[in-house]
Amino acid sequence: GQQLNQSPQSMFIQEGEDVSMNCTSSSIFNTWLWYKQDPGEGPVLLIALYKAGELTSNGRLTAQFGITRKDSFLNISASIPSDVGIYFCAGRFMDSNYQLIWGAGTKLIIKP
Amino acid sequence: KAGVTQTPRYLIKTRGQQVTLSCSPISGHRSVSWYQQTPGQGLQFLFEYFSETQRNKGNFPGRFSGRQFSNSRSEMNVSTLELGDSALYLCASSLGIGLDYEQYFGPGTRLTVT
Numbered sequence: 001g002q003q004l005n006q007s008p009q010s011m012f013i014q015e016g017e018d019v020s021m022n023c024t025s026s027s028i029f030n031t032w033l034w035y036k037q038d039p040g041e042g043p044v045l046l047i048a049l050y051k052a053g054e055l056t057s058n059g060r061l062t063a064q065f066g067i068t069r070k071d072s073f074l075n076i077s078a079s080i081p082s083d084v085g086i087y088f089c090a091g092r093f094m095d096s097n098y099q100l101i102w103g104a105g106t107k108l109i110i111k112p
Numbered sequence: 113k114a115g116v117t118q119t120p121r122y123l124i125k126t127r128g129q130q131v132t133l134s135c136s137p138i139s140g141h142r143s144v145s146w147y148q149q150t151p152g153q154g155l156q157f158l159f160e161y162f163s164e165t166q167r168n169k170g171n172f173p174g175r176f177s178g179r180q181f182s183n184s185r186s187e188m189n190v191s192t193l194e195l196g197d198s199a200l201y202l203c204a205s206s207l208g209i210g211l212d213y214e215q216y217f218g219p220g221t222r223l224t225v226t
Contacts, residue, residue, distance in 0.1 A: 030211045042116075042202050042217030043155070050212060088155065090215075098209045099168040100145070104154040 006089050006103030012111050019076040021106040023089035031092040032072040033100070034063050038085045046087075047074070076108075084110050114139065116205050116218035124224045130191040133221045137184050137205030143167075144186040145215060146178055147202040155202065161186055162209045190223075198225045 006023045013019055023032070031050055035043035047058050049065035049072060056063055063074045072091070076083055089103040117136045125131050137144050145168075146158040157170035161180035178188040184205075190197055200222050204215035 033214060035217075040200070040220075040222070042204075042220050045214055045216060048214050092211050094211075097168055098211065098213075099157065099160060100215060102155045102157070 004089055004091060004101055004103040006106055008106055009104070010107040010109065012109050013079055014111050015079060015081060017079050019079055019083070019108060020073065021087060021089075022071060022073045023091070023103045024071040025091065025093075025101075026070070027093050027095070028069040029072075029091040029093045030069070032063070032065050033090045034061075034072070034074045035088045035090065036085050037088065037105075043088055079108075079110065081110050084108055116203055116216055118201075118203050118218040118221050120221060121219065122222045122224075124226060125193050126226050127193055127195060129193050130189060131193060131223060132187055132189045133201055133203075133223070135186045135188075135203030135205075135218060137186070137203075138216055141205035141207050141216075142184050143206045143209050143213065144180055144184065145204045145206075146186070146188050147204070148172070149200045149202060149220075150198070158188065158201075160209075167209060193225045195225050198223060 004023045034046045037043040047063040052069045054065040060077045086105045086107050088105045090100045119134045143162045145160040147155040159178050160168040164180045175191045180186045200220045202220045204217045206213040206215045
């Protein structure tokens with residue numbers, strides 16, 4: 001079935017650094033969603049994107065819907081300890097019967 | 113507005129037993145999706161319901177089943193439990209089915225099979 005390629009798989013960062021992660025697909029997507037999951041909890045929606053080229057911010061987080069509609073990026077500026085967790089991208093495209101397709105996640109770890 | 117609630121939060125069962133998990137969506141939401149997440153893994157899609165009808169189904173054996181009630185509440189059932197069924201089971205709800213609908217997750221039910 002359709003999959004999203006999310007990278008990197010994990011990131012080790014210093015507090016204060018900027019972070020960037022992305023998702024790519026071989027299909028054209030109509031919707032991109034970015035979620036964060038803390039250990040033992042359900043994912044929380046961070047940002048939703050609906051138009052190609054759309055750039056949306058949520059505090060220190062910024063996400064973009066790629067122009068080709070086959071990718072999306074999430075950036076976190078000036079990371080802080082509470083940014084630690086797993087970030088997931090998810091998307092929908094016309095032929096998916098509206099089912100959300102998920103990336104495998106990017107695990108963010110703060111170096112001590 | 114209350115979020116998605118899942119009960120129970122934690123459950124311990126033995127191999128061969130069956131289990132039923134419950135999900136109450138956000139008020140007004142008519143679509144419910146279920147996911148399985150094993151440690152360190154991503155979200156594996158189980159099924160999606162809308163207006164009491166299963167709309168999509170993932171690649172899980174027939175031991176996994178679900179249903180949705182007229183009030184949009186949903187249950188999933190796993191029969192003949194196996195050790196590999198130990199996982200966090202997540203429920204997500206959305207207003208409807210379509211390109212523009214966002215999913216909101218509950219806290220999950222942690223199932224341990226011994």
